Amino acid sequence: MTKSGNYSEVSWIKMKEREVLLRILVVEDDETVRSYILKGLSEHGHTTEQTDSGRDGLFMATTEEFDAIVLDRMLPAPDGMTILKTLRASGIQTPVLILSALGDVDDRVDGLKAGGDDYLVKPFQFSELMARLEVIAKRHNPRQSADTILKVADLELDLLKHKVTKNGQAIEVQPREFRLLEYIMRNRGKLVTRTMLLEQVWDYHFDPETNVIDVHISRIRSKIDDKGKASFIKTVRGSGYIFREN
Template sequence: MNRILLTEDDSRVAAFIKKGLEENLYLAHVAGNGADALLEAASSDYDAIILDVMLPDMDGFDVCTLLRRRGITTPVIMLSALNSPEEKIRGLQCGADDYLSKPFLFEELLARIHAQLRRIEFNRGVTDMQRYAGIEINMAEQCAYRNGNDLQLSPREFKLLTFLVRNREKALSRAQIAQSVWDIHFSSNTNVVDVYINYLRRKLDKDYAHPLIHTIKGRGYMLKQKEHEPAS
């Protein structure tokens, strides 16, 4: 699922934005300064970066410039109380994809994130409607169907199915699934991945002769249709 790196040193603002992002099915990681943001962006894959301009160690303009110099092309949305045309131009010139002035409506931030993700996905050939083997996932409306039947998934089940569809026909380890769907490091002491795979199987496969979710012994799970099944 979509992972957002939020760089904000004000803990109250960071908590507010993080909570809102998670309520809208994003995985959010907070970096409190520019150095941590640079390290995170280089060591982990993020789908977008929200970057405050006023940071304790270096300003967001410098962070954005360094990101681009290091070849990190992740979309950057800058946030700042500095809202003069000159500051906005500076932000865009240093490599930001968008610039949002504080204070802002959270709905506007969401819309701008979504616009950046849609642009990236369009370039990758990914659309708001994911289809595979009779499954249809409507990303905009956050709903999923199999052969036209509403699966009525919970938010976490929806995240899991989307991840499986986007990585279809690949063996996925429990660690990969946990990291991408829950943003946690998998531990052998937890069975959360297996539990949610079973939840999803009951909704996705229970009324069909040919299941789509397969257990790969010793490795994890795979979403794949049988070779003799018609492709959708």
């Protein structure tokens, strides 16, 4: 059993009560897959417990509290299905996302009937795993409900009306700019990497050397920043961006 949780100082700068970080248990015996998941969760600011053992995973899941569990189906004894059935029989309702290379309809149905909240087939993209985790966590915990208005200083993003205003004045933004601004504002105070932006805003991988992010960030800055003041969006050279209050 090991513990992971890369909480850098920047991850906690001006965190708002509306933002709830998740505590997630990852039970996965494939070291490459496990490291991939842990890295992504850490970049999103979440904390994790991890193990490659079904026995340890069952012990941790029954003795500690988690917001969600990522559970590999094909673990050494006990396997993921046995762990899941044991948890549900014990009255533990922690949301569980099953990971498996078994992707037939019958396999997915079996996993859900055993008590799984969702089922994700390998190989997968981290953005999809994160989205599924957020959904099942929100379903079980009302604290996870999303805001409809994001506001930082005099800048406001209305998610229902799809509208951006500054000092009460409307700002025209393109759909992609809106998505990019929304994602950065939701993660304000935290480092948002280029990989995260490419996966979350563009939905698939670009060449990491592409300047598409830089172009969109520049356009957004020209629309939301005040002359003579530091930009809302700070560039962290070689890493990504941080949205901060001026």
